[in-house]
Structure formats: C-alpha cells, structure tokens
Amino acid sequence: AQSVTQLDSHVSVSEGTPVLLRCNYSSSYSPSLFWYVQHPNKGLQLLLKYTSAATLVKGINGFEAEFKKSETSFHLTKPSAHMSDAAEYFCVVSDVRTSGTYKYIFGTGTRLKVLA
Amino acid sequence: EAGVTQSPTHLIKTRGQQATLRCSPISGHTSVYWYQQALGLGLQFLLWYDEGEERNRGNFPPRFSGRQFPNYSSELNVNALELEDSALYLCASSPTGAGANVLTFGAGSRLTVL
Numbered sequence: 001a002q003s004v005t006q007l008d009s010h011v012s013v014s015e016g017t018p019v020l021l022r023c024n025y026s027s028s029y030s031p032s033l034f035w036y037v038q039h040p041n042k043g044l045q046l047l048l049k050y051t052s053a054a055t056l057v058k059g060i061n062g063f064e065a066e067f068k069k070s071e072t073s074f075h076l077t078k079p080s081a082h083m084s085d086a087a088e089y090f091c092v093v094s095d096v097r098t099s100g101t102y103k104y105i106f107g108t109g110t111r112l113k114v115l116a
Numbered sequence: 117e118a119g120v121t122q123s124p125t126h127l128i129k130t131r132g133q134q135a136t137l138r139c140s141p142i143s144g145h146t147s148v149y150w151y152q153q154a155l156g157l158g159l160q161f162l163l164w165y166d167e168g169e170e171r172n173r174g175n176f177p178p179r180f181s182g183r184q185f186p187n188y189s190s191e192l193n194v195n196a197l198e199l200e201d202s203a204l205y206l207c208a209s210s211p212t213g214a215g216a217n218v219l220t221f222g223a224g225s226r227l228t229v230l
Contacts, residue, residue: 034218041224041226043221043222043223043224044208044221045221046218046219046220090158090159103161103172104161104219106159106161107158108158
C-alpha cells in the first residue's frame with residue numbers, strides 16, 4: 001500500500017540559509033511524487049513533480065528534490081531561504097499502476113518558518 | 117486561462133443543516149477531486165469524479181456526497197452537519213483520472229459549523 005511520511009512537522013531556518021524538508025514514501029510500484037506548497041488561507045500550488053524521468057527534479061522558486069529509490073526518499077531542498085518561503089509544504093505520492101482505485105496520498109505537511 | 121474556482125469562499129452553518137460547495141475545473145479537465153483539510157489533520161481525500169462518474173471515495177460517512185455535471189463542474193454536499201465538519205474544503209482538477217497528472221487546486225471553501 002502507498003504511504004508518505006513527512007519526517008518533520010515544523011522546520012525553522014534563518015533567511016539566506018538552506019532549506020531541507022524530508023519526505024519518505026512507500027509504494028508497491030513505480031511512484032510519481034510531488035511537492036506542493038500552501039500559503040495561509042490559500043489552495044495548494046505545485047512546486048515540482050517526479051515521474052520516472054531525471055531523479056533530480058527542479059521546481060519553481062528555486063526548489064528542487066531528488067528521488068532516491070534505495071532510500072525511498074524525495075526530500076525537498078532550496079539553497080537559500082527567503083521570507084516568502086514561509087508556508088506549509090506537502091509531499092504527495094501517486095501510484096501510476098493503480099487503476100480503478102487510483103488516488104493521491106498526501107503527507108501530513110511540514111510548516112516552514114523563516115526567521116529574519 | 118482561468119484556474120480552478122470554488123464557491124462560496126466562506127460558509128457558516130449550524131449543526132444539522134446541509135452545506136453545498138461548488139467547484140469549476142480548469143477548462144479541458146475532466147477529473148475533479150475533493151479534499152477536507154481540518155485543523156491539525158492534513159488533507160483527507162473525500163471524492164474523485166471523472167467523466168461524470170464517481171471513481172473513488174475516501175473514508176467518510178455517506179452524508180458526504182457529490183456529483184459531477186456534464187460540463188465537469190462538481191458540487192459537494194454535506195448533510196446533517198456536525199461540528200467536526202468545520203474545515204477548509206479543497207477542490208482540485210486534472211486532465212484525466214489516470215496517470216501521474218498534476219492536480220491543480222482551487223483556493224478552497226471554508227465551512228464553519230456552529
């Protein structure tokens with residue numbers, strides 16, 4: 001069965017320092033993986049997605065994530081945090097082989113705080 | 117191109133009443149997903165509609181129901197409202213129900229049950 005675990009519910013970084021948001025997944029098949037961001041009182045916006053092409057995926061706003069099958073991880077990183085990055089981030093797994101009961105599994109979210 | 121639109125933005129109801137939330141997908145998208153985001157509980161999958169049919173349902177009681185119209189817009193109905201139904205309800209659309217398509221989300225409808 002599919003599952004996704006975001007290892008940190010809260011992360012705090014100083015502006016200008018690197019960001020690391022951790023995500024581990026479990027999937028019986030070849031998963032598709034996504035990161036979404038949600039700013040307060042807003043819907044979710046796609047940051048990036050992995051669908052079995054390059055393992056290093058670049059997204060919007062300087063974010064990137066690396067798919068590591070051996071570690072079943074899909075961690076989100078950014079070299080330098082900006083105040084506007086403060087938001088909640090969701091890791092999502094989707095099993096592309098599942099049909100009929102196909103669905104997306106969302107992690108519980110990581111709230112990123114950026115300190116001035 | 118218009119994004120996913122949801123209405124109303126905010127809705128206040130009392131226990132036992134019914135709530136109806138609406139969603140218009142991106143033009144050309146045939147799949148609509150509904151999620152509940154209650155405080156502290158993350159996103160919980162409610163319903164998936166594709167081509168007018170209900171394709172999958174999350175672990176919610178039958179008083180949560182919905183439908184998809186021929187123009188692919190959708191509505192979510194919640195009957196016999198309970199206090200714990202207070203949440204942000206998010207709608208998302210995608211081009212098709214199969215494969216690793218990106219979900220595009222609306223801004224949500226915040227339901228408050230008093």
